[in-house]
Amino acid sequence: MVEIDEDPQMGFEAEEDDDDDELSDSELQEAFSKGFLKPGLNVPLLEPKKAINNVEGLKKCLTEFKKNLPWAERLDLTNYPAVDIVAKAEGRAQQPEGSEDVNAEDDFQREMYFYRQAQATVLAALPKLNKFKIPTRRPEDYFAEMAKTDQHMQKIRKKLLLKQAAMEKSEKAKKLREQRKYGKKVQTQVIQNRQKQKKAMLTAVKKYQKGMTDKLDFLEGDQDQKPKGSAAKKQINKKDPNSKRKYKDKKFGFGGKKKGTKWNTKDSHDDVSGFKAKMAHGKGGKHFGKGGKTNDQAESELHRGN
Template sequence: MADVEMETQMGLDSEEDYGELSDAELQEAFSKGLLKPGLNVPLEEPKKAVNNIEGLKMCLAEFKKNLPWVERLDLTNHPAVDVLAKIEGTLNKKQSSGEIDAEDDFQREMYFYRQAQATVLEALPKLKKLQIPTKRPDDYFAEMAKTDQHMQKVRKKLMQKQMAIEKSEKAKKLREQRKFGKKVQVEVLQKRQKAKKAMMTAVKKYQKGMTDKLDFLEGDQEGKKGSTASKSQMSKKGPNAKRKYKDQKFGFGGKKKGSKWNTKESFNDVSGFRAKTAHGKGGKKFNKGGKKNKRPGKETRRKMKARK
């Protein structure tokens, strides 16, 4: 009810009539509290950028200290030239001029790396000239950020990772070898089955009288010829050293059992007959005393033992 009364007092029938009011009327309505929130937007004046060069120089002079370079160790330089890319001929004009793509992580990190290289190349001669050591002495011991136990764990983990990689590589090679061996084996079996099938087909045709050719047997004959040829080659070469030694020690082979049996020719051959030897006249040797070294009989030996 109060809003309607306010509108009637100001002579406004709708919200569109607010746009027809002058600035003075709006200010008067704002002062009386008749305007609702959200109808006006405050405008902020744009900030003016003040480039006070003299003031900046004065501030810089206040906190700047003229310290020697050894105390500051500051260097500002361009990145070193990528020697590898220069040798390979892949150095671009953008890279040589120092322009890089900030979105390319690898290119950006390489830029920082080469800039660090240039800094080291420039700083080391200065430090040597000022006789400042740049290497840690041999007897220098400092507390490290990581303990020895922690580093041993890290080293153990790295070794385990390396061993796992080596095992996986070996397993991969073994799998490849097995695949290759299996493939060769399958090919050989398929070849044999194919030859067998062809042979059986040819045999069936021959049995049914469909053909009178025996060409399918040529393979076996060729194999036999090859074996005979290999044997003849071996015979041409002669026996090896092991065979020669055994022949020299045990003879040249042949029949051993029954080699002393009589034959018809040996029975009829009497050229080697000696009568004295056969009748015991000249073949035996006697003692000097003329007595034979005859052993007593069994009964005599028993009686001699009983006497004792």
């Protein structure tokens, strides 16, 4: 058991233990219930952080991992930016080396400073590399070793091909949808035009039947809708009938009405020039027997034929 004694300075019982700076949650709850914890008693004191600049320790660490390697192994250069050619061409005054003030918030100025510094580094490094006989140009038969394996690149290539095929499929489906949509629109328009023409035709027919008009121009509506150029071309290409055609037309006629041509008219009924009594009354007498006909039957058939 831990013995707790009352601390007159803090106003609550304190522990006599090694960890007397920290109290458990249960002990704090018990002290709060007894009224030992009051506002303003526990005030944290924030001490300012002390900056430690251990120069000797830093130098010691530097000497431990520093190696005196030749420059060809290090390839390190520290130099100022190259001369500003644009400012020199424009005749603007240039600041001396090391005193150029760059605004870090200006992206263009900052990037140009890095670019000019890289230029100066290249100009300073090339003579040193040539001095140590280090080649600075890639040979013609040089093939770089890729960091990724061929299997990995094949996977990437396969994935790219699948992605490209999916995009092409999507574009093709999109074009088909557009074509179907356009075809459906054209079909709807054609149906509407046909319905409109049919309605106009029925209206014209009704007017003609009621006697409101005596014109039959609506029957030639399809011909009127043809362009004038095609009609003129057809008229030009039309030739007169030849002599053979004229002879046949003269001999056989031009066709026309054939149904009902043998019907009796008033003139044919009154004309009795072709009447033959022998054929009408059958002077051969009555014929009886199988397949025979009487005079009355023959006369009736003759009248039906006329």
